[in-house]
Amino acid sequence: MSSNVYFLSLRAKDENHSVMRRLKRLTKILLEDRIERGDLTAIKIHFGEPGNHAFIRPVFVRQAVEAVRELGGKPFLTDANTLYKGGRANAVDHLESAIYNGFGYSSVGAPIMIADGINGDYFKEIEVNLKNFKKVKIAGGVYDADFLLVLSHFKLHIEAGFGGAMKNVGMGAAPRSGKQMQHAQFKPDPRPELCTGCARCVNHCPQGALKIVNKKSALTPELCIGCGECAVVCPTSAIEISWNESTIGLQEKIVESAYGIIKTKEPKVAFINFITDVSPDCDCSGWHDTSIVPDIGILGSHDIVAIDQASVDLVNQSIGLKESALSKSFNPGEDKLRDIHPHIDWSVQLSYGEELGLGFREYTLKKI
Ligand code: SF4
Numbered sequence: 001m002s003s004n005v006y007f008l009s010l011r012a013k014d015e016n017h018s019v020m021r022r023l024k025r026l027t028k029i030l031l032e033d034r035i036e037r038g039d040l041t042a043i044k045i046h047f048g049e050p051g052n053h054a055f056i057r058p059v060f061v062r063q064a065v066e067a068v069r070e071l072g073g074k075p076f077l078t079d080a081n082t083l084y085k086g087g088r089a090n091a092v093d094h095l096e097s098a099i100y101n102g103f104g105y106s107s108v109g110a111p112i113m114i115a116d117g118i119n120g121d122y123f124k125e126i127e128v129n130l131k132n133f134k135k136v137k138i139a140g141g142v143y144d145a146d147f148l149l150v151l152s153h154f155k156l157h158i159e160a161g162f163g164g165a166m167k168n169v170g171m172g173a174a175p176r177s178g179k180q181m182q183h184a185q186f187k188p189d190p191r192p193e194l195c196t197g198c199a200r201c202v203n204h205c206p207q208g209a210l211k212i213v214n215k216k217s218a219l220t221p222e223l224c225i226g227c228g229e230c231a232v233v234c235p236t237s238a239i240e241i242s243w244n245e246s247t248i249g250l251q252e253k254i255v256e257s258a259y260g261i262i263k264t265k266e267p268k269v270a271f272i273n274f275i276t277d278v279s280p281d282c283d284c285s286g287w288h289d290t291s292i293v294p295d296i297g298i299l300g301s302h303d304i305v306a307i308d309q310a311s312v313d314l315v316n317q318s319i320g321l322k323e324s325a326l327s328k329s330f331n332p333g334e335d336k337l338r339d340i341h342p343h344i345d346w347s348v349q350l351s352y353g354e355e356l357g358l359g360f361r362e363y364t365l366k367k368i
C-alpha cells in the first residue's frame with residue numbers, strides 16, 4: 001500500500017506559478033473534500049523561539065489561512081506551550097514570541113490561540129491502550145477544533161533524529177504535562193570541560209535542576225525530569241544526553257501521542273511539510289545554524305507517515321552543503337540525519353507509525 005504525497009517545487013517562472021499561489025492550491029487540494037462550512041480549523045504550527053529564523057514564514061501561513069477561508073472554514077493558528085522555560089512556556093510569552101516573529105492578525109489573517117491555555121493545563125485525555133501509554137493528552141484547543149491542518153517545518157532534532165509532521169503533532173500538540181510524559185527517559189550528562197557558564201541551560205530548565213556553580217553548570221539529579229531541553233539549548237554541547245534506549249522510547253511515545261490526536265480528527269486532518277531552511281537543530285533553539293541541504297520544496301499529504309518519509313528521503317537524496325554542520329555525507333543518497341545525530345535511528349517514528357496504522361512508508365510523489 002502507498003499514499004499520495006504532493007510535491008511543490010520552489011521553482012517559479014511567473015506569477016501564475018508563484019510558490020504562494022501553488023501553496024494555496026495545494027492546501028485546497030488537501031482540504032476540499034474534507035472540510036465543511038463553518039469548521040473551526042486549527043492550523044498547528046511552531047511560531048519559533050525568539051532568535052530563531054528557520055520557522056515557516058508568516059506569508060506562507062497566510063496562503064493556508066486564505067485557502068481555509070475560501071473553502072468555508074474558520075481558521076485559527078495554534079501551538080501548545082513548551083515544557084522548558086524559553087519564550088513560549090505560557091500563553092502570554094508564547095503570543096509575545098509569535099508576534100515578535102511576525103505572526104500577527106495583520107500578517108497571517110487569522111487569530112492566534114494557544115491550545116493548552118495560559119499555563120499549559122487545558123487538555124483532554126484520550127484512551128489509546130498502546131505499548132507505552134494507555135492514555136495520551138491533547139491540548140484542548142486542538143481537541144476542540146473541527147479540522148486540524150498541520151504545517152511543519154522539517155528539520156533535524158537532537159532527540160528524535162528529525163522533526164516533521166509526526167513530532168509537530170505528537171509532541172507539539174500535547175500540553176506541557178503530555179510533553180513531560182514523553183520525555184521522562186532522558187538523563188543529562190554534563191561535560192564541565194566544555195561549559196562556558198553562559199546559563200542558557202539554567203534559564204530553560206523547567207525544574208530548577210541546574211545552577212551555575214564556580215562558573216559551570218551543575219545538575220541536581222533528583223530534581224531532573226529528563227526533558228532534555230538543557231541539551232537542546234546548550235551552544236557548546238556541554239550537556240549530552242545519555243543515549244541508551246531513550247531515543248527509541250521517545251519516538252514511540254511521540255507516535256502514540258500523534259495516534260491519539262489524529263484518531264480524534266480523522267478524516268478531518270491534513271499535513272504540509274516545508275523542506276526549507278533544514279537546520280541541524282529544531283526551531284526551539286534561539287538561533288538557526290545554516291541549512292545542511294539546499295531548500296527542496298513543500299509537501300502535502302493526508303498521510304503523516306508518508307509525508308515524513310518523503311521529507312527524509314528528499315533530504316537524503318539531496319547534496320549536502322559543505323559550509324554546514326555536516327561532517328561528511330555530502331553526496332546524494334548519504335544519510336545526512338545520521339551524520340548530524342549518529343546515535344539516533346530516526347526511522348523508528350516512521351516504522352512505528354506504520355505499525356500503528358497511521359499511514360504508509362511507501363508513497364507516490366505527485367508534482368503540482
Ligand atoms: S548552556 Fe551549556 S555552556 Fe551554557 S552554562 Fe549550560 S552547560 Fe554550560
Ligand code: SF4
Pocket residue numbers: 186187188204205206207208209210219223224225226227228229230231
Ligand atoms: S536538567 Fe533535567 S529537567 Fe532540567 S532541562 Fe535538563 S533534562 Fe530537563
